[in-house]
Amino acid sequence: MATLEERAKILSEALPYILKYKDKIMVIKYGGNAMVDEHLKKLVMEDVVMLNSLGMKVVLVHGGGPEISKGLKAIGKESKFINGLRVTDAETIDVVTEVLAGKLNKNLVKQLNLAGGHAVGLSGLDDNLIEAEPISKDLGYVGQIVNVNTDIILDTLDMGYIPVISTIGYDKDGNVYNINADTAAARIAGALEAEKFIAMTDIKGVLSDKNDPDSLMKTINVSELKQLEKAGIIDGGMIPKVQCCVEAIRRGVKNVVIIDGRVPHSILIEVLTDEGVGTEFK
DSSP states (O other): OOOHHHHHHHHHHHHHHHHHHTTOEEEEEEOTHHHHSHHHHHHHHHHHHHHHHTTOEEEEEEOOHHHHHHHHHHTTOOOOEETTEEOBOHHHHHHHHIIIIIIIHHHHHHHHHHTTOOEEEEETTGGGOEEEEESOTTTBSBEEEEEEOOHHHHHHHHTTOEEEEEOEEEOTTOOEEEOOHHHHHHHHHHHTTOSEEEEEESSSSOBSSTTOTTOBOSEEOGGGHHHHHHTTSSOTTHHHHHHHHHHHHHTTOSEEEEEETTSTTHHHHHHHSSSOSEEEEO
8 A cells, every 4th residue: 555655646647747737638439358357447437537637628538339339139130240340230230329329438428427527428310420321232331431520528517526438430321330439539629739648548558569568668769660660560449549649640630649458547648747658559
């Protein structure tokens, strides 16, 4: 247990970061094990509420792949994937909408409110927040973002609420689309000109040696990424996550980082300490 002196040191270390991010927008892409494990979920909600209480404008963006799969299984529908994306027909998009914009979104809002915050649930359908178009006929109602309308998010933040956004969108004809949450979070962060974008994952970050958990690369320059991919340091499921970080940087987000959501209070460690807890992209 930390001594009083150690606790004071931790609090004093946090002060510059509190001042740095006060009144600034911070987008957190919430997912992975931290969204499934109930204890970790509680800690994430507490972290978000604390940052909000310190004057930071936190936006929580979430997907919900496991919950969607569970919902489809309940109606006897098998999940099919092409290049990691869920094939989404008319029946599937109804389940996606019910799960993401309904059950899952409202549960997160409830958890934030129980933690002492004031949260509001939104989806990409609210006030034309996410305008989308289909990626391909093979994938069905899986969309790519055409435009992000930030008015409703900014209004919600200005009133002191924490927006919790589920990543579905729709086109000019009213068709609803399932949208990759990492991609949507990065685009939303860019559209909001966020100060910081945090992508939560189930790994420590980018490791220079996959067999050595202590080989975390604390900082990566975007110009190094192609070389790191060629070397196999960035591969598989990490590639799209890194691409989303690059997209956020390209769209003007000042600080972009992938963190390990399995670490208790990883958000607070990343935002309020000198140490940080993941890989930052510049």
